């Protein structure tokens with residue numbers, strides 16, 4: 001038994017030594033600085049956090065990401081892609097960080113390193129104003145719209161019996177599937193859900209009930225890129241404390257709901 005243990009230990013040590021030598025999958029803060037730009041990965045289909053306006057990617061997350069770029073003294077370059085590709089894209093070095101209304105969860109934390117949380121978020125049900133659905137328990141067997149690859153998507157597939165899942169690339173399009181009758185309900189993050197309802201001419205409402213666990217929204221950097229995580233954390237800490245985070249979210253809520 002002792003011998004087996006010793007052998008296993010030797011293997012484990014060798015593996016971790018090699019892992020230490022393996023090429024890191026991220027750019028250090030110094031490498032980012034000398035290149036003159038930091039590359040943000042996002043999915044601009046998630047108002048008010050990131051969306052397209054006037055042909056540009058804008059939103060609360062983009063404003064916060066810009067503060068990170070400013071802190072480093074570099075330009076912000078934005079790569080817009082499908083939400084479900086973001087974590088792998090970061091892990092394979094296609095960008096330096098993610099800001100995408102992303103929940104900091106253990107599954108994703110295996111692949112990327114998360115910053116502190118900057119928004120307390122929760123998932124909610126959007127239904128037609130005259131729907132008989134009153135909460136999660138009424139969703140079984142229903143047609144439910146979600147944004148593909150998100151925690152809402154996971155929740156419906158994992159926790160709602162017999163649901164037919166309608167997965168859309170765009171959160172707003174998922175919400176609108178309820179108003180045009182293709183779906184009985186949609187599960188979406190709070191602010192995006194409120195935005196969809198506000199733009200529905202009274203057709204849709206958002207239930208107060210929190211679906212699943214509360215979520216903590218964080219930015220993410222490459223696994224092991226502590227230098228960049230530290231900078232993101234200090235920028236976010238300041239933006240939380242001085243009200244910038246709340247102000248930017250409200251600004252983009254108003255901009256997308258005509259409020």
Ligand code: ARG
Pocket residue numbers: 042043044045046049050083100101102103104121147149150151152171189215
């Ligand atoms: N909070 C949810 C998640 O982390 C949805 C985020 C969607 N964000 C986006 N930019 N499309 O899965």
